[in-house]
Amino acid sequence: MTHSIQVKDLKLDFGSVSVLKNLNLDVAEGEFIVLLGPSGCGKSTLLNCLAGLLDITDGEIWIKNKNVTWAEPSDRGIGMVFQSYALYPQMTVRGNLSFGLKNAKVPKDEIDRRIARAAEILQIQPLLDRKPAALSGGQRQRVAIGRALVRDVDVFLFDEPLSNLDAKLRAELRVEIKRLHSRLNNTMIYVTHDQIEALTLADRIAIMRGGIIQQLAAPQEIYNRPVNLFVAGFIGSPAMNFIKGAVVDNGRSIKLGEAKLDLAGYDGGQPTDRPQAILGLRPEHLTIQDHAEPGHTIPAVVELDEPMGADSLVWLMVQGQQVSVRVPFEKRPTKGAQVHLKVDISKASIFDATTELRV
Amino acid sequence: MADLSNPRGTRPKSRFTLNNIVLYGILGLMSIYYLLPLYVMVMTSLKDMAEIRMGNIFAPPVEVTFHPWVKAWAEACTGLNCDGLSRGFWNSVMITVPSVIISIIVASVNGYALVNWKFKGSEVFFTILIFGSFIPYQIMLYPIVIILRELGIYGTLGGLIMVHTIFGMPILTLLFRNYFSSLPEELFKAARVDGAGFWGIYFQIMLPMSMPIFVVALILQITGIWNDFLFGVVFTKPEIYPMTVQLNNIVNSVQGVKEYNVNMAATMLTGLVPLIVYFVSGKLFVRGIAAGAVKG
């Protein structure tokens, strides 16, 4: 595995505010990494550091086994796509695509060749002589991607490229970006707010909070085995349920009020006893049934349901705490019914309440 | 749901409401208030002295004469020179053109650098620059005289041009800084990724997007420098007095009779340049002000 990007102990302060704290990141060649996290966690800042648009406080950045920590943005072998498209308004699409190449003194026929290729890949040939103002949002973003494409670089940086588009276009371009990646096979670092984008595009997702990468792993891994409460709550929609309890019986069961669940088959080995634990259950991993199975179910009362098309999200009270369950629309229970929730413990996560880490 | 895209029903009748009568009444009065002096000036400048002495300043001329305009431009005397305002006009042109061009170039680059190429202390630099514009000119006159004398350019066109350039800096830099900071930052970043440098981005990206603010700066500077009297009289010598100073000398000359018609004509000639600039570019000016000058 060759390294495409290596970030070593990256620190970045704005004045006295520390935005990135000792951040490390290794990206393999051709990998699609998605940076995901709440607003203000430093995603754009990290991307700008990689691009060389911000002077970092400490640390090193390597791209293609070259130390580019202090290299100019244009010398790093990166192309960048921005949320606001950032097309030069006074230039035609062709002018936008060729601007960087002219600055790099690429010969004229080579410029034409690259523009023709990018236009073909992104299907923007008919737009080449238009100004950006005469393009739709989706077309503008295609041109913006084209501008990165013609640079013939190994690394693409995307900063929320689709968030200004409507839902339908977003889905279309998302597929197109995935297709682009499988065709070009270059490294992509992609910032987004959107979980669906993250889960569908990424080879690995980096969940960030407060300038720190909390977990960097494949989407399924993050979904099934979140390292801590934050990641667990951040990924998944509808969000994971958390129920307070205690691990007892030498780690063989978890006690939730009066009910007790058997921990055999828990993904993560046998936990040690602890009085303050939190059980994390995804709404899609719970089933509602009307009979109890000791060690595998917890009693609950149906409160209300939210229809979501094919499914319905049912809200129940469990030991005084709210829990949501995803059920097929026609199988939703009646309000106020006394039911039992069947827990698939192999898909659950247990967190220590004080350290918030998964056990 | 109701279709709200088109107005429905009869258009409200509103021509003679009390509101409109008051509104147009006030507008009318204000126009008269401002136009009356202009009217008097034009009428007076077209009469000969005999007619003026007859008294009624509002009456149109019985016999129209353009001689006062010719005299004001080419013959009126100030001190020993008797070549009218024309000398002052060309002096003013030679002062205004370079001052305007230099100050706008420097200030636009300043504003661009302050927004996009922040350096250590750039905020402090900007604060000091703005603070400078609050110091009254009178305090600085004498020190500047000394500085110009030491530089050996006191009493020269170059000296005055330098003073105008420097005094235009705070407001122009503020103007350009605010405008450039209203442009999306991502454009600048994109251009950097595309390998454009300080000047490349300035000329190829920023300039083409900034025409409105350049027009605003142009108008501010042309009218400001053209109308300047204080710096002209303090920092230059009689041969290179700008038009405003020359006008003052013609109007206030103590020898002989007061030639009101010539004075009126001279005043209007002096005001002509800013007036033309306003008329030609008024629309652009408003657009430019709206585009960026108001944002902090």
Ligand SMILES: Nc1ncnc2c1ncn2[C@@H]1O[C@H](COP(=O)(O)OP(=O)(O)OP(=O)(O)O)[C@@H](O)[C@H]1O
């Ligand atoms: N120029 C700056 N000066 C000072 N603080 C800044 C500057 N730019 C960003 N910050 C701060 O750095 C933090 C991270 O900002 P950043 O833009 O990287 O967040 P983000 O994760 O991209 O958020 P979003 O999802 O909203 O785009 C924020 O708290 C922000 O306030």
Ligand SMILES: [Mg+2]
């Ligand atoms: Mg961001």
